Amino acid sequence: MNLKIKVLAVAIIAAVITSCGGEGKKEDKVSAPVEEQKTVVEETDPLKDKGVGPITNITLDEIDQAKADEGKAIFTAKCTACHKISKRLIGPALVGVTTRRSPEWIMNMILNPEKMVAENAIAKALLAEYVAPMANQNLTEAEARLVLEYFRTKTSAEDE
Secondary structure, three states: OHHHHHHHHHHHHHHHHHHHHHHHHHHHHHHHHHHHHHHHHHHOOOOOOOOOOOOOOOOOOOOOHHHHHHHHHHHHHHOOOOOOOOOOOOOOOOOOHHHHOOHHHHHHHHHOHHHHHHHOHHHHHHHHHHOOOOOOOOOOHHHHHHHHHHHHOOOOHHHO
């Protein structure tokens, strides 16, 4: 009887050691996609990335202050619970966002954040950093364009 218990104990210990040794391989498989995602984000020029959504091309003229003022009102009403211009909150600070992202990307993120987070590498990385997904405020394309115009006036913290 003692021999059977000893054999069983050795078998259990061997199984534990074997299973522990295999953990590194499982960990490698889990961490590989994260490494690949970082590489994709690093390789993507954020100013050329137009994102995923209905906006494929925008031509920008001089800043229209009246439209920027309308955009500020929309931003204040819909976005300031999560975003500030020069301060990180639930979402990133938006000062200078137009120097970091293309206008198409910004509008697609405003219009369809769910699809952006699901399909766009930069949006996925932002979700990983900020944890909370961007809420869809159901803005129209015209309203999103006004918000973009407001963002265009916010190129430095002094513009707040």
